[in-house]
Amino acid sequence: MIQIDDTIISLDIIDKYFLCDLAKCKGECCVEGESGAPLEEEEKAKLEKVLPIIWNDLSPEAQAVIKVQGVSYVDSDGDLVTSIVNGKNCVFTCYDDQGVCKCAIEKAYKEGKTDFYKPLSCHLYPIRLTKYTNFTAVNYHDWDVCKVATVVGRREKVPVYKFLKEPLIRKFGEAWYKALEECVKEVKKQREGVKSQK
Incomplete structure (x- = not known):
């Protein structure tokens, strides 16, 4: 230590x-898992702020979840995490034309539409x-x-x-x-x- x-x-x-190889893994870390990505408390407000900017990049299923549950929830361990679709995809996922799962927030950041990169737990993984x-x-x-x-x-x-x-x-x-x-x-x-x- x-x-x-x-x-x-x-x-x-x-x-x-x-060293990530998205072409091979297809961004599976944003799809698999028992719950969403861990969030710091202040990140919930940042996600809500960026939501209108990325809304059209989200799947209809993700939009439906967010309308009912919001951008986050408290999982079975008592942790604040991003909402997920059907026990899998993070609601903030989107796919490119190669079928690679990407983060809609990161996409908006790289396009200069927001100053929020993505949740820290995702960035740190x-x-x-x-x-x-x-x-x-x-x-x-x-x-x-x-x-x-x-x-x-x-x-x-x-x-x-x-x-x-x-x-x-x-x-x-x-x-x-x-x-x-x-x-x-x-x-x-x-x-x-x-x-x-x-």
């Missing part, structure tokens, strides 16, 4: 590899944050639907923390990320030292 400020970071973040009384745990979430990303990441030598540099800085700031990079160097140095002693 690595500790930076009030975060405890799993070593999986530096040891595991990850495969990292999951768990808040405790005195610290936040930063863990790697291993999921079968992302198997391709782990294979590509290993081939291209992209560790999780490098793949997620932008969202980690979005959440914790530049100084935190620089501290993480220094910790990674220290961990590698310690491991090399142990190897040389054997």
Whole structure:
């Protein structure tokens, strides 16, 4: 484990590899799962604000769910999450002409229509944050639907923390990320030292 400020970071973040290949996985992480994407409380209002901008990109089924339930709900674990359609698709999904599932919010952001990129938990995936009384745990979430990303990441030598540099800085700031990079160097140095002693 690595500790930076009030975060405890799993070593999986530096040891595991990850690089999305949307052409192969088709954005399955936005479709599969038992509930929607975890939300921070203030993100609910941001989703409601962006809704009119992305409304026409959403499926009729998603629009129907939102009309009844809203953009989010509290799941069986007591967590606030995005609403989903038929126990699967996030309501904010849309599909391109190749059948790849994408985020309508991210699409609007890239088109300059909103300043909200997408929920942090989506941006940070495969990292999951768990808040405790005195610290936040930063863990790697291993999921079968992302198997391709782990294979590509290993081939291209992209560790999780490098793949997620932008969202980690979005959440914790530049100084935190620089501290993480220094910790990674220290961990590698310690491991090399142990190897040389054997």
